[in-house]
Amino acid sequence: MEVQMIQLKAEEMPQQWYNIQADLPELPPPPLHPVTKKPVGPDDLAPIFPMELIKQEMSRERWITIPDEVLEVYQLWRPTPLVRATRLEEYLETPARIYFKNESYSPPGSHKPNTAVAQAYYNKKEGVERIATETGAGQWGSALAFATNLFGLKCIVYMVKVSYYQKPYRRSMIQLWGGEIFPSPSSRTKVGRDILAKDPDSPGSLGVAISEALEETVSHPGTKYSLGSVLNHVLMHQTIVGLETKKQMAQIDEYPDVLIGCVGGGSNFAGFTFPFIHDKLKGKEIEVIAVEPTATPTLTKGPHRYDFGDVAGLTPMLKMYTLGHNFIPPKIHAGGLRYHGMAPLVSQMCKTGLIRAEAYHQIAAFEAGRDFARTQGFIPAPETNHAIAAVIAEAKRCRETKQEKVIVFNFSGHGLIDLSAYDEFLAGKLQDYEYPKEKIEEAISQLPQVEK
Numbered sequence: 473m474e475v476q477m478i479q480l481k482a483e484e485m486p487q488q489w490y491n492i493q494a495d496l497p498e499l500p501p502p503p504l505h506p507v508t509k510k511p512v513g514p515d516d517l518a519p520i521f522p523m524e525l526i527k528q529e530m531s532r533e534r535w536i537t538i539p540d541e542v543l544e545v546y547q548l549w550r551p552t553p554l555v556r557a558t559r560l561e562e563y564l565e566t567p568a569r570i571y572f573k574n575e576s577y578s579p580p581g582s583h584k585p586n587t588a589v590a591q592a593y594y595n596k597k598e599g600v601e602r603i604a605t606e607t608g609a610g611q612w613g614s615a616l617a618f619a620t621n622l623f624g625l626k627c628i629v630y631m632v633k634v635s636y637y638q639k640p641y642r643r644s645m646i647q648l649w650g651g652e653i654f655p656s657p658s659s660r661t662k663v664g665r666d667i668l669a670k671d672p673d674s675p676g677s678l679g680v681a682i683s684e685a686l687e688e689t690v691s692h693p694g695t696k697y698s699l700g701s702v703l704n705h706v707l708m709h710q711t712i713v714g715l716e717t718k719k720q721m722a723q724i725d726e727y728p729d730v731l732i733g734c735v736g737g738g739s740n741f742a743g744f745t746f747p748f749i750h751d752k753l754k755g756k757e758i759e760v761i762a763v764e765p766t767a768t769p770t771l772t773k774g775p776h777r778y779d780f781g782d783v784a785g786l787t788p789m790l791k792m793y794t795l796g797h798n799f800i801p802p803k804i805h806a807g808g809l810r811y812h813g814m815a816p817l818v819s820q821m822c823k824t825g826l827i828r829a830e831a832y833h834q835i836a837a838f839e840a841g842r843d844f845a846r847t848q849g850f851i852p853a854p855e856t857n858h859a860i861a862a863v864i865a866e867a868k869r870c871r872e873t874k875q876e877k878v879i880v881f882n883f884s885g886h887g888l889i890d891l892s893a894y895d896e897f898l899a900g901k902l903q904d905y906e907y908p909k910e911k912i913e914e915a916i917s918q919l920p921q922v923e924k
Contacts, residue, residue, distance in 0.1 A: 476558055478720040480551035486715040487538055489708045492746045492817065494534035495753055498824065500816035503788035504778060509922060512788045520689050520697040522598040525591065528705035536708065538590075545589045545622060549578045550712070554720035554880075559847040561867070568870035569726070570863060572883040573717050573744060576850065580645065582885030583740045584615030584700055587709035591698050592619035601694035602626040606656065606681030608736070608811065609635050609855065610642025611885055612700030617651030627651035628695075630658065630684040633676035641889045656681040663687055663784045677800050678737075678811045683784035701737025702781065702790070702815045710743020713882065718747055721880070728758055730866055732881040734859040735762040735771065735829070738815030744882035749826060760827040762818065763862040765837070767905040770795055770814045771822050771829035773912055778922040779813055789920055792819040795907070796915025812915070832861045833904040838897040840864050841887065853885035854893050 493499060502511040517526045528536060538546075557570040575583040595603055603625055607613030613629040620627040629651050636643065636655040646653045656676045657664035663683040667674050674680070682699070689697040699706060721727055731748055733741035745760050752758050764771055770793050779794040781787035792813045799812035814822075821827045832840075834854075841857035843864065844850070852860060859881045870877050887894065896902050 474556075474558075475724070476556045478554040478723055480716060480719055482547055482551070484719060485543070485546065485551045486712050487543070488535040489538060490711040490715060490747050490750065491531055491534055491536055491708050492750065493532050493704065495750055496817075496820070497753070498820065500820040501791040503790050504922065506780065506785055506787065506789060509789070516788070520686065522594050522600060522696055524594045524598065525705050528708060529703060538712070539593060542590050542593050545619075546586075546712070551716050552577045554717055555848075557848055560844060563843065563847045564864065564867045564871065566867040566871040567874060567876045568867045569876065569878050570867060571721075571726075571878070571880045573713060573880070574850070574883045575713060575740070576883060576886035578615075580611065580614040580618050581888065582611040582615065582853065583710060583713060583743065583882070584612050585618060586712055586743065587700065587706045587739065588612070588615040588619035589622070590709045592616070592623045592625060595696050595698070596623040596625055600625065600696045602628060602692060602696075603698045604628045604630075604685040604688040604692075604695055605698045605700065606630045606632070606678055606685045607635075607700070608632050608678050608681075609853070610639050610646070610889070611853070613651070613653065614642050614645040614649070616698055616700070617646040617649035620651070621649040628685070628688055629653045630656040630681040630688070632656055632678060632681050633674065638892065639889060645889070656684050658684060660684070661687040667783070675800065677783065679781070679783040679797050679799070682782035683786055686782065686784075686786045701739040701811070702813065704817060706739050707742035707746065707815055707817055710739050711746050713740070713743040714745060714747035717744065717880065726878055728880040729877040730759045730761065730879045732761045732763060732859050732862050732866070732879065734855050734884060735764050735814065735818065736768075736811045736855065737813070738818035740882055740884040742815060742818055745827070749821065752826065761862055762822065762827055762829045763858045764829060764831050765858060766831045766833050767907055768795065768811065769831050769907060770812065771819075772831045773907070774814075775916060776819060776823050777916075777919050779919050781813060785920070789922065790816050792816045793822065794919070795912055796918055798918050799915040830862055832858050833906070835897070835902050835904050837861045838894070838902060842897070850883065851887040851894070852883065853887045854890055856884045856887070859884070
C-alpha cells in the first residue's frame with residue numbers, strides 16, 4: 473500500500489527558524505516612523521514589543537534557535553503531517569501529485585500558534601503581564617489566547633465586528649483559554665468611539681482592530697502588543713512549517729514543482745514557502761503562488777507603497793502592496809484574508825517576481841473546499857479554500873497538458889468553527905464580490921505621502 477501520510481518523529485522537528493532576510497538579494501525598504509517619516513529603530517518599537525522580538529524583526533542572521541520552552545509547547549501538536557491527496561487527484565483525473573501540509577492539527581486548529589507560542593514566551597521572559605492584539609476570523613486571537621494561557625499572561629483581543637458575530641465559537645475558544653474579547657470597533661477605545669460616531673454600523677476591519685489594540689497597549693502599564701502576521705519575526709516563526717515540509721518531501725524523494733498558499737497578511741504563506749524560496753534563490757526551478765480573495769485584492773490590484781498598518785496611523789509605515797489603510801473590506805467569510813496590506817517581505821518577492829499572485833471569488837473558493845472535504849475528508853477554513861481553488865485549477869491544467877507536476881499547498885486551518893459559512897454556501901446565499909476600482913482608487917488617494 474502506498475504511503476499517503478508522511479510523518480516526522482518528534483526529534484526530527486526543526487530546532488531553528490529560517491530568516492530569509494539573510495539571503496534576499498534586495499530587502500524591503502525600512503519601516504518609517506509615523507510622525508518623523510524616518511527609519512524606525514529599536515527604541516521606537518520598545519513601547520509596544522519586547523526587545524527580543526524587535527531584535528528578530530531586524531536580524532539578518534540566517535538561523536534563529538527556537539527556545540526549549542517553545543519547542544516543548546510545539547510538541548503538543550508538532551510535527552504536523554504531510555499528506556498525499558490521492559482521492560482529490562482521482563476526482564480531478566489529474567496526473568499531478570498533490571500534497572498538503574496539515575496545520576489544522578494544533579489545538580486552535582490553524583498555523584497561528586507557531587508564532588503565538590513564541591511571542592507569548594518572549595513577552596513572559598521580559599516581565600510583560602498583558603498582551604493586546606487584534607483578530608479577523610478569530611484564528612489569531614484564539615491562538616494567542618491559547619499561548620498566553622500556557623505562559624500565565626492576560627490576553628485582550630479586539631475582533632473585527634463582522635467576524636465577531638459570524639464566528640461565535642472563536643469567541644468561545646478565546647474565553648475558554650482565559651482571554652477577554654471585544655467586537656471592533658468598540659466603545660472601549662477612542663479610536664473605536666470615533667469610528668462608531670461616523671458609522672454606527674461599521675463592520676470593522678483588521679486595520680481598525682489593530683488601532684484599538686495599540687491604544688490598549690500604550691494606555692495600560694505592563695501591556696505589550698502582538699501581531700499575528702505581516703511583520704518579519706512573525707513570518708520567521710512560521711518557517712517551521714516549510715522546514716518540516718522539506719524534510720518530509722525528502723523522505724519520499726519528492727520536490728515541489730508548484731507551491732501554493734492563501735494570503736491575507738502573509739504569515740502562513742511565508743512560513744510554508746520561504747524555506748523553498750531559499751532554494752529558488754540558488755537556482756532551483758519552482759513556481760510559488762499566493763492566493764487572495766477578489767474582495768481584498770491586495771497583491772493583484774494594490775500599489776506597492778508606504779502605508780500604515782492600521783486605520784489610525786499609529787503603526788510604523790511599511791513598504792508593501794496595499795489597498796489603503798482606510799480600506800474597509802466587504803463582509804466575506806474569509807475573515808483572515810480581509811486585510812488591506814501585505815507583509816513587506818512577501819510584497820518584495822511579488823514585486824521582484826519570486827512569487828506570483830492570483831485572486832479567486834468567494835463562491836469558487838467554497839466550491840473547492842466542498843470538493844476537498846468530499847474527497848479528503850478534512851473541512852477547510854474559508855481562507856484555506858482559496859489555496860485549494862488554486863490547487864484544483866493547477867491540477868486541471870496538468871490534466872490538459874498531461875504534466876505530472878508535484879503540487880504542494882499549506883492546509884492552514886480547519887473549518888469546523890466556520891460551519892455557518894458553509895451553511896450559507898450550501899443554501900446558495902453566498903455572494904461574490906469584486907472590490908470596485910473606484911473604491912480602491914479612493915482608498916489609495918489617502919495613502920501617506922512619502923515617495924516623491
